Amino acid sequence: MPDSQLTRRHVLAGSASALTAIGLASWTRGGAAQTAAAKPLPAYVAWKDPGAMIVHSSNTVETKRSAYGSSVVTPSDQLYIRNNLPPPGDDIVADRDAWQVAIGGVRNPRTLSVGELKTMGLETVAMVLQCSGNGRGFFPNKPSGTPWQVGAAGCVVWSGVPVRTVVEALGGVAGGMKYMTSTGGEKLPEGIDPKSVMVERSVPLDAMADALLAWELNDDPIPLAHGGPLRVIVPGYNGVNNVKYVKALAFTAEQSDAAIQKTGYRQSPPGSKGDPSQPSIWAMAPKSWINSPLPDGRPKAGLVQIAGVAFGGINAVKSVEVSTDGGKTWKQARFIGPDLGRYAWRPFVLAAKLERGNYTLTSRATDAQGIVQDENRIENTSGYINSSWRDHAVQVAVA
C-alpha cells in the first residue's frame, strides 16, 4: 500500500498515529496529550502568559480557570489556542494587507486583498470564542480529544469589514445559496486527500448577518496563532466555524464535503461516528461557570463574592443564577461591568454569607429567549458542546 493510502486510511479510521507522524496529532483530538503538567509554550505562542495557560499540545493550549477575571475582555496573551492544522509560516503576516481572499457565490465574484477590504468598511464585535470541545474534560467516559475544562473560551473583540458589506459590493449572494463556506489557508500535508484534513466550514446563510472578515483582535493585528492576517468571524458560533487564514469565502448551495464539515464536528450519538445527518456543531448554547472562589482559594467564613462569566451563545444572556448547594436552591446573581452586546459574555457576582463548611458552587445562565443552560451534558461521541451546570460545579471548603 502506498504511503498516501495508508495515511489516508488511518485518518479516516480516526487513528492518531498517522497524523502524529506528520505533526497533526491534535487534528484527531489527540487523546494522549493529557499530561498537561508544565509543558512549555510552543514557539509560535511563546508570547502567551505562561502563568495563565495549560499547554496540552503544540496546537492546544488552554486558559487556567483561575486566570479569568471580571473585566470582560480576555487578553490575547491569555486566549486559548486550538489549531486544526499547524499554522502557516509567519511570512503570511509580513505583509498583512497583501493577503487575499476569494469571494465566491456572489453575483460578481472577486478576489480581494486585506488592503482592499480595509477600504470597504469597518465594524467591531465582542464575542465569546469557544472551542466546540470546551468542557470535554468533564465527560466521565473520557472521549478522545483534548480534555478542556473551561479554558477553551474567551471573550474577545474583533474588527474588520462586515461580510454583508463585501457581499453587497459584489452584487449580492447568488441565487439558491444556503451556506457561507470558508476555507482556511493552512498548508496541507502532501500525500493526503486534501478533503480529509483541510479546514473548510459551512454555516447557514443567516449567520452572514453579523459575520466579519476580521484583521484585528483586541486592538491588535490578529496574531498568526489566532488566524491573522484575516479570519472569518461568525459571532455566536463555535470556534471551528471562525476559519483562520481565510483564503476563500463562498456562498454555496451545499455544505462543504471536507471531512471537517461532513463527518467532523457532528453531534453524534454515543458510539456512532460522525455523519452528515447529525447536527453540525454550529451555534452555541447558554453557558456559565464560576471562576472564584475555586477549590484552591480557601475562602474564609463570612461574606464571599462568588464570581464567574455567563453568555447566551447565539442569543444574548439575560440572567444568571448561582447555587451554593449543588443546584438544590438558586439565587439571582448580578451582572457587573459593561454589556458588550449579544455575543459577549458578562461577568457576574453573587455576594453570599457562607459559614464554615463544604459547598458545591455552580451557576446557570438563561438567554434572552428564555433558554436555560443545560443541567446535564448532551452525551455525544466526541465530547462536544458541554454546557452542563452540574459538570461545571466546583467543590469549595470555607474555613
Place this chain on the structure above:
Amino acid sequence: MPDSQLTRRHVLAGSASALTAIGLASWTRGGAAQTAAAKPLPAYVAWKDPGAMIVHSSNTVETKRSAYGSSVVTPSDQLYIRNNLPPPGDDIVADRDAWQVAIGGVRNPRTLSVGELKTMGLETVAMVLQCSGNGRGFFPNKPSGTPWQVGAAGCVVWSGVPVRTVVEALGGVAGGMKYMTSTGGEKLPEGIDPKSVMVERSVPLDAMADALLAWELNDDPIPLAHGGPLRVIVPGYNGVNNVKYVKALAFTAEQSDAAIQKTGYRQSPPGSKGDPSQPSIWAMAPKSWINSPLPDGRPKAGLVQIAGVAFGGINAVKSVEVSTDGGKTWKQARFIGPDLGRYAWRPFVLAAKLERGNYTLTSRATDAQGIVQDENRIENTSGYINSSWRDHAVQVAVA
C-alpha cells in the same frame, strides 16, 4: 546649605536638575526627555509591546498613534506609563492580598487588606485613563514636560470594590468632608520634605459615586507599573487622580497640602506658577482624534475609512464629526462596536470618497450634555488638558 534644603529649594523652584539627581526627573515633567527615538523599555515595563510604544523616559512611555485599533479596549501591554515617582519594589505584588489601605474620614475608620476588600464587593468599569499632559506635544511654545502626542491615554477595564460600598460598611462619610483624598505608597526619597514629592490627590466628594478600589486591570491583577496591588480609580478624572499603590483613602474637609495637589496639576495662566486658586486638573473634557489614516498610511484615492476614538470625559460621548478640510466642513461619523459606558471611549468611522490630493483630517466629539470638543487648546503654563481638535488634526496625502 545642607543637601536636603538645597534639594527642596530646587524642587519648589521647579528646577529639574535636583530631581534628576535623585532619579525623579519625570516628576518635574523633565523637558529634556524628548529624544524619544528608540530608547529601550525600562526593565519594570519590559513586558510592554516595544513596537507599540514610544519611550520618553523611565517613567514616561507613550502609545504610538498608529498602534490604536478599533477594538475599544487598549491592551495592557500597549497602555502608556506615567509615574510621578519611581514605582515601589515588586515585593509589594508578591502577596497582593496583604496590601493594606487605611480608610479615614468615615464614621468607623479602619485599615483593610486587599484580601478583605475582595470579600466586600465587586464592580467593573471601563474608562479612559488619560494623563493630564496628553497633547502637550502640540503646544507650540513647548511647555516643560513630556511632549505627549495622543498616546498618554487608553481605554481600559478595572475591577475592584466600589468606594461607596467600603464607606457604607464603615458607617458612611464623616460630617463636613468635601474631598476624597488618596495617598500613594511610593517610597519617598530621603532628605526631601515629603509633601514636596508625595503623590496625594484630592477630588471632590461627588467623584466617590463611581470610584473603585481596584485590583484588576483588563482581566489581570494590576501590574506594578500601573499601580498594583491596589489603585484608586476615579472614572472621568485625569490620570493623576487615579492614585497608584494606594495606602490611604480619606474623606477630608480640605484638599491635600501636598505639592502635587496644592500647586501641581493646576490650570495656570501662561507664565504663572501653580496656585490653589487655579482650577485643579480633575474631570476630563470631550476629546477625540483620528488614528487612521495617518500621514504614513498613504491611502489610495477612492473610498477611505477614517477611524479614530472619541470620549466625553466626565460625561458620556454622544456623537462625533469628522472633517477632511481642517474644520471648514463636518460630517457625522458612526460609532462602531460595543458601548462600554459613560467613561469609555468609542471607536468611530467615517467612510469618505477622497480624490488624489492633500487633506487635513480631524474629528470633534460632543458629549451627552451638548459640550463640544475644544477647537483650540486652553493655554496654560504646564501644557495640560489639550483637547483641541485643531491640534489633533493630521495631514494626509491621498495618492
